[in-house]
Amino acid sequence: MEFLILGFAAFLAGFVDAVVGGGGLIQVPVLFSALPGVTPATLLGTNKLAGIWGTSVAAVSYLKVVRLRWGMILPAAMMAFALSFCGAVAVTHVPSTYLRMALPFILCAIAVYTFKKKDLGSMHAPRYGGDKERLMAMLAGAGIGFYDGFFGPGTGSFLVFIFVRLFGYDFLSASATSKVLNVACNAAALLWFGYSGHILWQLGLSMAVCGVLGSLTGTRLAIKHGSGFVRQLFLIVVCFLIIKTSYDAFLS
Numbered sequence: 001m002e003f004l005i006l007g008f009a010a011f012l013a014g015f016v017d018a019v020v021g022g023g024g025l026i027q028v029p030v031l032f033s034a035l036p037g038v039t040p041a042t043l044l045g046t047n048k049l050a051g052i053w054g055t056s057v058a059a060v061s062y063l064k065v066v067r068l069r070w071g072m073i074l075p076a077a078m079m080a081f082a083l084s085f086c087g088a089v090a091v092t093h094v095p096s097t098y099l100r101m102a103l104p105f106i107l108c109a110i111a112v113y114t115f116k117k118k119d120l121g122s123m124h125a126p127r128y129g130g131d132k133e134r135l136m137a138m139l140a141g142a143g144i145g146f147y148d149g150f151f152g153p154g155t156g157s158f159l160v161f162i163f164v165r166l167f168g169y170d171f172l173s174a175s176a177t178s179k180v181l182n183v184a185c186n187a188a189a190l191l192w193f194g195y196s197g198h199i200l201w202q203l204g205l206s207m208a209v210c211g212v213l214g215s216l217t218g219t220r221l222a223i224k225h226g227s228g229f230v231r232q233l234f235l236i237v238v239c240f241l242i243i244k245t246s247y248d249a250f251l252s
Contacts, residue, residue, distance in 0.1 A: 002034045003203075003206065005030060005034055006034055006203070006207055007206065007207060007209075008210070009026055010050055010207035010210035010211040011210040011211065011213055012026050012214060013026040013027035013050075013051065013214065014051075014054035014058075014211035014213065014214025014215035014217075014218065015215065015218035016214075016233070016237060017051065017054060017156055017182075017211075017214075017218070018055075018057075018179075018215040018216075018217075018219045018222065019175060019218045019219070019221070019222045019230055019234075020156065020160055020230060020233050020237050021156015021157045021158075021159060021160055021175075021178060021182065022153075022157045022240075022241060023054070023055075023211075024051065024152065024153060024155075025153065025154070025237065025241055025244055027047050027051065027207075027211075028044070028047050029244075031043045031047055038200070039198070041196070041198040042193075042199065042200060044193065044198070045189075045190070045193030045194070045196075045198035045200075045204075046200045046204040046207075048189050048193060048199075049190060049199050049201070049205065049208065050203075050204045050207035050208045050211050051186060051211060052183060052190055052208075053211060053215075054208070054211035054212050054214060054215035055183050055186060055215070056183050057215045057216060057219075058179050058215045058216075058218070058219045059180050059182075061215075061216065061220075062179060062219060062223070065223050066176040066223075068173075068176060068177060068180070069126075069133070071134060072133050072134045073137070075134055075137065075138050075141075076134075076137035076138050076140060076141035076181055077141060077180055077183075078141075079138045079141040079145060080141035080142065080145030080148075080181045080184040080185050080188075081145065081184040081185070081187060081188045082142075082145070082188070083141070083146040083149065084145040084148050084149035084184070084188035085188040085191065085192060086146060086149060087145065087148065087149025087150035088149035088150070088188065088192040089149075089192065090146075094150075100245070100248060100249045101249045101250070103151075103154075103245045103249065104242050104245045104246040104249060107241050107242045108242055110157075110158075110161050111235060111238045111239060113165075114234065114235055114238070115235060120164060120165070121164040121169070121171035121227055121230075121231055122170060122171075122228070122231075123170055124172075124173050126167060126168050126169060127166075127167060127168035128168075133167070136166070136167070137167075140159075140162050140163075140166070141181055141184075144158055144159055145184070145185050148189065149185070149188060149189055149192075153241060153244070153245055154237075154238070154241045154245075155182065155185060156178055156182050157234065157237055157238055159174075159178035159181055159182065160174045160178050160230075160234060161174075161234075163177050163178060170227040171227035171228075171231045172222060172223070172227045172230055
């Protein structure tokens with residue numbers, strides 16, 4: 001029964017993550033609920049193993065229809081990989097208490113801003129180019145990468161918002177770009193969890209199959225319905241993230 005529940009959760013997580021990120025909002029709580037006797041680090045490592053496949057498939061699917069700016073993305077992905085690994089190491093030495101408490105307020109600000117700016121992300125009009133865009137993307141990759149390794153909730157959604165608000169991308173292009181950086185973040189964390197022996201390989205790979213199916217479904221819907229659909233799902237996911245992170249920070 002647990003495998004069926006986890007498989008369904010992985011499908012939903014893959015669907016949401018493919019469109020706007022935030023699949024861990026679904027997958028991680030279900031893992032903790034279904035396997036209460038397993039150590040948290042092992043559950044998080046298993047979550048990364050299950051999730052990286054769906055994120056990778058989504059990235060490849062977007063590549064077929066969305067033109068990505070590889071001169072900017074690859075350096076940013078390298079920074080995201082390196083800093084995500086550093087964040088994963090840092091969290092074993094530094095508590096994330098204050099970040100956990102601040103996160104709901106940051107997410108509230110993002111939700112309000114996105115809701116008020118009705119045209120935000122509706123048009124694809126990149127504001128920068130060349131070295132300036134590359135440098136900004138590397139800084140964004142470094143910051144979000146470290147956050148993903150150190151804490152993690154909502155990494156994909158943060159990336160989407162950054163590329164929409166700061167870089168001038170539409171929601172569809174921002175989601176496609178964020179997938180590549182998200183794969184880099186997940187790969188770094190997965191490397192650390194694998195090295196330290198915190199992965200349930202059979203379960204993680206089984207969930208990965210369901211996650212890939214969900215990812216393919218979500219990507220197709222995002223491509224079919226465009227930035228408006230992505231924006232609506234983005235707001236829904238951010239609202240759920242606010243509830244989840246508020247509960248974790250102040251009530252649990």
